[in-house]
Amino acid sequence: MMSYAKPHKWAFAGIFLCSLLGISADLLQPYLVKIAIDDHLAIGQTSVGFLVQLAAIFLGLAVISFIFTYVQNNLLQHVGQNIVSRIRKDLFKHISKMSMSFFDRFHIGSLVTNVSSDTETISSFFTQVLLSLIRDGMMLVLIIVFMFQLDPVLAGYSLIVLPVIAIVAVLFRSQLRRAYQNARTRLSRLIAFTAENLSGMFLIQAFHQEEEQKKRFTEQNQLHLKANITQARSNVIFNRTFDILGNAALVMMVWLGGRAVLGESLQVGVLYAFISYIRQFFQPINQITMQWNTFQSTTVSMDRIWNILSTRPEVDDPKPGTASTLEPRNVMGQIDFNDVSFGYRADRPLIQHMNLHLYPGEMVGIVGTTGAGKSTLISLLNRFYDVNQGSIEIDGVDIRHFPQANLHRIVGLIQQEPFLFSGSIIDNVRMFREDITREQAIQACRFVGAHAMISRLPQGYDTRLSERGSGLSAGERQLISFARIVVFQPRVLILDEATANLDSHTEQLVQQALESVSQGRTTIVIAHRLSTVMHADRILVMENGEIVEEGSHQKLIDAEGVYADLYTHAREAGNDSAISG
Structure with missing residues (x-):
């Protein structure tokens, strides 16, 4: 992932800077209220001018937060989509270079899932998980800094919960990973089964196998459903555990801070700001843990994609020093x-x-x-x-x-x-190569006797073919493949x-x-x-x-x-x- 992210290092630097400025604007707001309470309201200074000044500062901070958050999100979306597009391109290019033995081992449905669904999961990592790690991680650090500035003792108590959070995360990690791995595997098998049946629909109907295939599809679908339910259940338990921890920590802070205020060892404004920071303290933790499912799904998807990218073709081109070429x-x-x-x-x-x-x-x-x-x-x-x-x-x-x-x-x-691709007949004859002229392709069709058949079609050589050339007879498709051979002139x-x-x-x-x-x-x-x-x-x-x-x-x-x-x-x-x- 880092190798794909490296070309965008300056964009990531911009994302980091925007996050820092936007979060700082958000976190200064409780501190302003603390100043208003302890330095003005508590001593009876309640002028309208001060309130207007405070409101203007609040408005300015909100505008700053909005602008930098907007820029940060757009930068991250741009970087994330570019990285995923490159991964998808490299994956397709790698698969197209693999030997036939590779396709003997890997199901087509699984490869389709790798190129489409798994790369979309990685996209979610950049647009959700990475955003949360940068923004919420930075917010967590700055909140801790602000809390220690307000009251080191209460800040120390609030950090007691961090080891507990780490233990819970470790305990749930393997369970969540297994759940997501199982869900992705079931999805791949369901897609493979569906693709196989759609390709063989003629045979299914000819032998009246609709009910049997429906039964088998239902079995695959039920397995996928159970895997998704298990995944969702594990995720809910994981997230709700953190909710309980957050509420328990808030109750503890209110109890300790309230006693300190009653004992006049803590100012009311400090307690208000501290409670605000405590609420915000668990908000980024909750946000990060809520992304745990996406992170696990991304890890599984990256494992699956890397399993493809790390597979070397058994049949490979010779090294440059040993290669021979013949015209x-x-x-x-x-x-x-x-x-x-x-x-x-x-x-x-x-x-x-x-x-x-x-x-x-x-x-x-x-x-x-x-x-x-x-x-x-x-x-x-x-x-x-x-x-x-x-x-x-x-x-x-x-x-x-x-x-x-x-x-x-x-x-x-x-x-x-x-095999004919979706596209025009002329493109199928010259295999989408622009260096082969239209006249060369038509001449090849004349040579093999396909010209008369093509001329009878509504748009002639520009007639669009659907998948695998359906709409043409087997003989017509075969004549086009002969014309293709003539165009490329193999010996x-x-x-x-x-x-x-x-x-x-x-x-x-x-x-x-x-x-x-x-x-x-x-x-x-x-x-x-x-x-x-x-x-x-x-x-x-x-x-x-x-x-x-x-x-x-x-x-x-x-x-x-x-x-x-x-x-x-x-x-x-x-x-x-x-x-x-």
Whole structure:
């Protein structure tokens, strides 16, 4: 937190100065009443001029307090919001750089809570907790100074309660922290459950799971409710304990001070000012303790955010001295898997000692049953994960030596479910990059056969898409993703089940786009439908992380092995979709 606050040190100095002046103006008011009582009223000096003078001073102090408090609050809001904005920006930037294994461990709902809710909690720390610590802490110190000026004995008695306050705070600290941690965890799980259900609403309705999901949501909501009630109960007990301590201290001061006045060892004005300061003495303490819940919540949120920021990506860019870069236009497209072994868990290897060589401009199809390792192979080539053993090379250079930005310009990926962002079609084609002209993006759409489809839309290329491109068919979204590839011109093209969910007519359009896009590029096609790879230069058949067969379509049919069985099964079923995954 201090590293984020450091650039605003002069603003914090201004906040401190404004607080000092504003609080001093407030605390001088009881002292003025003490002077009026003991030095004027007690000796019978009650002129109208004196009262007017006293009222004018009071008014001046109130104006001074208002001005400096106003400036202080605005400065603190400005600093706090800027710090939180920077934390949120750094958090999003850090998450976007994380490896895919990170997203295997962290739920999307939890990350959404980190970026939105947790950063808002930190904002509350600056606008509430820090304000209370500065203003109320300074007020507490100045009140003690004024009390010792009035009567050191009574001031000493009033400080007896401070150790008691410290003990209570320590006793409640762990309980409050557990309560807030539990409440935040339950909130994250509730958000994750809600996001998951909204994403899968089509499936829920198709299988009539509304009541079941409603029941599960109610369970999550009840757990969140109980956590919040426990948190609120702990907070109320904590704050009311301080109220009791404050009232007990006030009663003690009135008793001791009243006896001193009756014994004529203390002036009435001093007692009045002392009681006023005692009331104000517990006001900042109460304010600080009332912020204890926000402080605990901030601590939990900072722990959660720091847990993200301190996580280093397992796949990282090479150090500057070891980095290699290739201009995409100079890439030949030779790909080599050299003795590659990999597993998502160390004790469960998926691919072992694989050697595979793809030649420049070659189209290679990969088929196999679910879990055979096809998508894993592609994830390794994109360096979403690093190999456990061996190396993957492009044109003889280990991909671990490429900066990731350079690698992803060389290798283009089209997935089964193309992801489109909220925004216009033209922006989705050029991925919001202004250096890619509108004409280049339109030309890419013409190249893959998407222009006619886009031209039929109400606003053409400026048609706004909602989340994930809903409103467009699967084939239309896929054509846009092909146009995106053409715009960025990678030298290695990967299609991961790109035609799996398309009807036959749309598949023909996508197949034509594939033929256009793959010209002159090394192309890897993971096939859901065998027709997609029948014309490939080479077909690889995978089982249990190994390549068990390879060759052309006809060669594999003649071999009467695994591929021939898959092909026969597809023909008997009346279609060519025997392979899933």
